[in-house]
Amino acid sequence: MKVAIIGASGYTGGELFRLLHVHPRAEIVCATSRQLAGKPVTSRHPHLTGFTDLTFTNPEISSIDVDVAFLAVPHTAAMAYAPSMVEQGIKVVDLSADYRLPKDVFEKVYGVPHTAYFPAPYGLCELHREQCKNASFVANPGCFPTGATLAAAPLAERAHTIIYDSKSGVSGMGDNASEGSHYPNVGDNFIAYKWTSHRHLAEMRQEIGFLKSGAKAYFTPHLLPVNRGILTTAHILLNEPMEQREVERLYHDYYKDEPFVRYQRPSLNSVRGSNFCDLMVEVSEERVVVVSAIDNLVKGASGQAIQNMNLMCGFSETEGLWSPAILP
Numbered sequence: 001m002k003v004a005i006i007g008a009s010g011y012t013g014g015e016l017f018r019l020l021h022v023h024p025r026a027e028i029v030c031a032t033s034r035q036l037a038g039k040p041v042t043s044r045h046p047h048l049t050g051f052t053d054l055t056f057t058n059p060e061i062s063s064i065d066v067d068v069a070f071l072a073v074p075h076t077a078a079m080a081y082a083p084s085m086v087e088q089g090i091k092v093v094d095l096s097a098d099y100r101l102p103k104d105v106f107e108k109v110y111g112v113p114h115t116a117y118f119p120a121p122y123g124l125c126e127l128h129r130e131q132c133k134n135a136s137f138v139a140n141p142g143c144f145p146t147g148a149t150l151a152a153a154p155l156a157e158r159a160h161t162i163i164y165d166s167k168s169g170v171s172g173m174g175d176n177a178s179e180g181s182h183y184p185n186v187g188d189n190f191i192a193y194k195w196t197s198h199r200h201l202a203e204m205r206q207e208i209g210f211l212k213s214g215a216k217a218y219f220t221p222h223l224l225p226v227n228r229g230i231l232t233t234a235h236i237l238l239n240e241p242m243e244q245r246e247v248e249r250l251y252h253d254y255y256k257d258e259p260f261v262r263y264q265r266p267s268l269n270s271v272r273g274s275n276f277c278d279l280m281v282e283v284s285e286e287r288v289v290v291v292s293a294i295d296n297l298v299k300g301a302s303g304q305a306i307q308n309m310n311l312m313c314g315f316s317e318t319e320g321l322w323s324p325a326i327l328p
């Protein structure tokens, strides 16, 4: 498969390169960056030296001849590319938020008009696998909703309230420097942000609805002084109390055929660089605490995007992704 990465100079673009290099069926032939057009990809991504001779090009999509494209561009930018690429017969995985929500919800949450809306499967593979198989376009989920929804899914139907408390590494902000990502403001520090109003809450609530749960969901994100990873503590308040063993069995059964969900004590170290989501439960009367860990750039973005590409193209879901995490 010939592959294009639109937005290849960013973090998720660089991670797509690293992961696709070992994918047996993918060859990256196009990597775009408007600011770095004409420069070698390795000038931005030295980790790729020896693995690619490509130079960045401008995203002139009418002349791109590929089978698959990843849109690794900021939200509101993807809608400028998605419709015409799909029309050209290219299979597209969009890493941005542009097609994750219905049009009216997107416009409310993101505060901008959606100028090129069409409905798309939501690419949380464990929940929406059938819609993603053979699809020509998939909206890859947000990083926080991925870890949070996987933590809550098996119990959602039995809950009346779900509170997600998440901590993210700084690469979740992308590679644009800002006051919030400035080292002295992040290193040796720990903050909550958008305490009650983060845009990912809409995706989390959408998935709770998909799971036929009437539970109310709430979300507070925090910024951890690490590069990669998201640890989510989901407090799930049940309609009826359950025993520890019963909840454990429920989680084991729910995820028994899922290659990328592991039932074990979660930590960022155990998932870093991998496409795994690790999770574990502890029950106290009506409250179940589920903790999940993912790498925001892999299962939270580029790895899950490749998992979706595999589904869309009829490949084995683990192809190119079956590797363990990197230890510190």
Ligand SMILES: NC(=O)C1=CN([C@@H]2O[C@H](COP(=O)(O)OP(=O)(O)OC[C@H]3O[C@@H](n4cnc5c(N)ncnc54)[C@H](OP(=O)(O)O)[C@@H]3O)[C@@H](O)[C@H]2O)C=CC1
Residues within 6 Å of the ligand: 006, 007, 008, 009, 010, 011, 012, 013, 032, 033, 034, 035, 036, 059, 071, 072, 073, 074, 075, 077, 095, 096, 097, 141, 142, 143, 171, 172, 173, 174, 175, 176, 296, 297, 300, 301
């Ligand atoms: N970082 C993360 O953990 C996650 C990110 N995502 C989403 O993935 C997408 C990419 O994120 P990330 O890699 O972190 O972002 P970065 O800011 O690191 O990179 C963005 C890339 O998009 C390009 N770009 C920016 N504007 C446009 C435009 N209008 N048209 C074409 N290309 C453009 C940039 O290059 P240039 O400006 O030179 O063209 C750059 O290559 C975003 O939508 C993000 O929300 C999703 C899950 C997790």
Ligand SMILES: CC(=O)N[C@@H](CCC(=O)OP(=O)(O)O)C(=O)O
Residues within 6 Å of the ligand: 075, 095, 096, 097, 141, 142, 143, 144, 168, 169, 170, 171, 172, 173, 221, 223
């Ligand atoms: C740490 C950090 O800033 N994280 C980002 C979310 C990361 C992400 O990729 O979300 P989208 O895919 O929806 O853009 C944030 O809170 O907005």
